[in-house]
Amino acid sequence: MKRRKHPMQSEDGMVLLIMLFYFIGFGMLALRDLRWQGAVLMILVPMGIWVGTKGIASIFPADRLILALINDLCAMGILVLFDTHPSLAYRQAFYYGIGILGMLGCMYMVRTIPYFGRGILPVAVCSLVLLALPLVVGRETNGARNWIYWHSISFQPSEIGKVLLLIVLSECMYRQRKVAGIVFAMACLALLMLQKDLGTGLLYYGVTLLLFYAASGSLLLTGIGCMGGAGAAYLGYRMFAHVKKRVAIWKNPWADYDNSGYQIIQGLMALASGRWLGMGLGLGAPTRIPVYETDFIFAVICEQFGLIVGICVLLKYLALIWRGGEIAVQARDSFHALLCLGATAMIGLQTFVIIGGVITLIPLTGVTLPFISSGGSSLLSSMMLMGLMQGVASLNADAQREEEAVMLRQ
Amino acid sequence: MQTSTYTIMALAMRYFFIIVSILIVIRAYMWLFQNRRARLQQTRHVQGRGAAGEFVVEEGNDTLKPGHTLLIPWEGSIGASQGCDIILHGKAIAREHAYVFYEKKQGLRLECASLRWCEVDGKVIESRHPAILHEGSLVKIGEIVLRVHLFLDAPPSRKGLRRKKPRHRKRGDADETP
Numbered sequence: 001m002k003r004r005k006h007p008m009q010s011e012d013g014m015v016l017l018i019m020l021f022y023f024i025g026f027g028m029l030a031l032r033d034l035r036w037q038g039a040v041l042m043i044l045v046p047m048g049i050w051v052g053t054k055g056i057a058s059i060f061p062a063d064r065l066i067l068a069l070i071n072d073l074c075a076m077g078i079l080v081l082f083d084t085h086p087s088l089a090y091r092q093a094f095y096y097g098i099g100i101l102g103m104l105g106c107m108y109m110v111r112t113i114p115y116f117g118r119g120i121l122p123v124a125v126c127s128l129v130l131l132a133l134p135l136v137v138g139r140e141t142n143g144a145r146n147w148i149y150w151h152s153i154s155f156q157p158s159e160i161g162k163v164l165l166l167i168v169l170s171e172c173m174y175r176q177r178k179v180a181g182i183v184f185a186m187a188c189l190a191l192l193m194l195q196k197d198l199g200t201g202l203l204y205y206g207v208t209l210l211l212f213y214a215a216s217g218s219l220l221l222t223g224i225g226c227m228g229g230a231g232a233a234y235l236g237y238r239m240f241a242h243v244k245k246r247v248a249i250w251k252n253p254w255a256d257y258d259n260s261g262y263q264i265i266q267g268l269m270a271l272a273s274g275r276w277l278g279m280g281l282g283l284g285a286p287t288r289i290p291v292y293e294t295d296f297i298f299a300v301i302c303e304q305f306g307l308i309v310g311i312c313v314l315l316k317y318l319a320l321i322w323r324g325g326e327i328a329v330q331a332r333d334s335f336h337a338l339l340c341l342g343a344t345a346m347i348g349l350q351t352f353v354i355i356g357g358v359i360t361l362i363p364l365t366g367v368t369l370p371f372i373s374s375g376g377s378s379l380l381s382s383m384m385l386m387g388l389m390q391g392v393a394s395l396n397a398d399a400q401r402e403e404e405a406v407m408l409r410q
Numbered sequence: 411m412q413t414s415t416y417t418i419m420a421l422a423m424r425y426f427f428i429i430v431s432i433l434i435v436i437r438a439y440m441w442l443f444q445n446r447r448a449r450l451q452q453t454r455h456v457q458g459r460g461a462a463g464e465f466v467v468e469e470g471n472d473t474l475k476p477g478h479t480l481l482i483p484w485e486g487s488i489g490a491s492q493g494c495d496i497i498l499h500g501k502a503i504a505r506e507h508a509y510v511f512y513e514k515k516q517g518l519r520l521e522c523a524s525l526r527w528c529e530v531d532g533k534v535i536e537s538r539h540p541a542i543l544h545e546g547s548l549v550k551i552g553e554i555v556l557r558v559h560l561f562l563d564a565p566p567s568r569k570g571l572r573r574k575k576p577r578h579r580k581r582g583d584a585d586e587t588p
Binding site for chain 1: 411416417419420421423424425426427428430431432433434435437438439441442445446484485493511512513515561
């Protein structure tokens with residue numbers, strides 16, 4: 001008799017566990033409020049996870065582990081937002097759908113356009129125009145002029161700029177036009193400095209430096225770049241009042257606990273009150289933290305589910321970065337390797353910067369936690385970065401199949 | 411639902427969420443490790459895996475004897491430097507002398523670094539004008555002459571790749587290793 005494979009031993013086991021987590025989570029919130037929306041999400045979110053992982057992977061040649069992890073993280077964001085601010089959760093679910101389309105679009109682009117060649121120039125110009133737009137028609141929010149508002153829709157161009165920056169830099173480094181790549185990155189950084197969007201600037205800078213090192217292997221030049229970055233950071237500290245303020249809060253948030261340090265202190269209190277096991281889903285007071293839905297979503301997770309689940313979330317990001325690194329190493333040419341490495345580094349650095357800010361390891365910057373934080377632009381750009389990674393993974397899989405076929409013939 | 415009842419339920423369910431989260435993470439890392447192990451096992455047993463072809467030395471020197479083979483990576487550098495993918499020592503060989511790379515449409519190509527001398531089938535290769543390497547092509551770098559042996563028959567098209575896909579493989583599995 002043929003032995004049946006236990007579900008926990010198969011790859012489906014992980015997807016089933018993720019589905020179970022969110023089925024129970026949304027079910028609990030539906031019972032608490034006796035709301036039909038909760039019951040609908042209790043069915044729709046696990047179904048979306050199944051379709052988003054198994055369904056997409058059966059139609060498109062995607063990496064299933066990456067799909068499973070990003071679906072898990074996105075669902076975590078929707079669950080936490082549904083508990084604290086339901087209308088944001090519905091919006092997040094809608095943007096998740098758009099993000100899936102963006103991911104598939106990027107994946108298709110990587111598969112169909114092997115190299116950009118001279119076509120990279122319009123992409124670079126497009127990227128600079130996009131980054132310059134908020135300076136002309138943007139509005140200042142939290143000290144940075146990086147948002148565009150049109151009727152009820154708001155949009156952050158620097159998020160999409162991340163994807164374009166990666167494409168342009170990878171192409172320049174691949175074509176051995178490193179100076180052109182660096183000049184482009186510096187122009188982007190200058191525009192971000194003018195917008196006072198220093199958090200995103202930090203991400204752009206870090207990824208540029210990493211790609212430069214990966215392409216050139218020159219420790220000396222990368223070290224000079226690091227020193228230049230340190231100099232620019234010091235200049236930013238001297239020039240911008242809100243940077244000085246954030247550094248002061250980071251050094252001692254208790255000095256002004258009921259005003260500028262209030263957000264960080266509430267975040268730290270949320271982390272402390274959650275302890276290892278958490279206060280329980282739907283309990284606690286996460287809404288006390290100002291801007292909890294974007295900057296402090298990690299503190300909300302830790303408060304409700306505990307530090308153990310918080311560490312698990314970090315380990316999921318680490319798995320995603322590990323997988324991205326593996327895909328980059330396996331890539332057949334350096335353009336795709338750099339593209340995948342850049343996408344991985346962008347997600348990794350963004351996660352480090354925001355979680356480091358929440359736990360006061362580094363000064364807080366206004367970047368979002370990828371996939372989890374509320375925000376359409378952020379979710380779309382994160383999914384597009386994953387699309388680049390998935391595209392490279394699918395090319396690797398093609399190459400592997402081809403090699404196997406040749407080996408079999410020999 | 412009453413607040414007190416929900417509180418009891420939420421407190422009890424904390425353990426469930428923790429256990430499931432840990433299980434998800436364990437499954438994810440097992441998935442990563444199993445894939446890695448499978449790939450390493452495969453690479454160990456198949457010679458020339460991960461390479462586009464090999465150079466067979468036709469005319470060598472003191473350091474490289476005729477008949478010796480050098481694997482050609484999908485993308486890499488040729489030169490005397492230890493950092494190069496294919497290391498060749500010789501009088502007229504620079505630290506980074508030439509580059510090989512693979513493009514889907516044109517196949518394997520060789521590009522000479524600026525101000526360096528390379529020949530492919532008797533033709534001098536100019537910088538930024540790479541030459542296509544065919545099966546049996548003769549490449550001259552410095553005093554060393556290398557014959558190209560490609561593992562792939564021809565530059566594959568995407569259409570061709572789809573036809574070659576074995577039936578037993580699941581569709582859409584980008585990470586699967588047999």
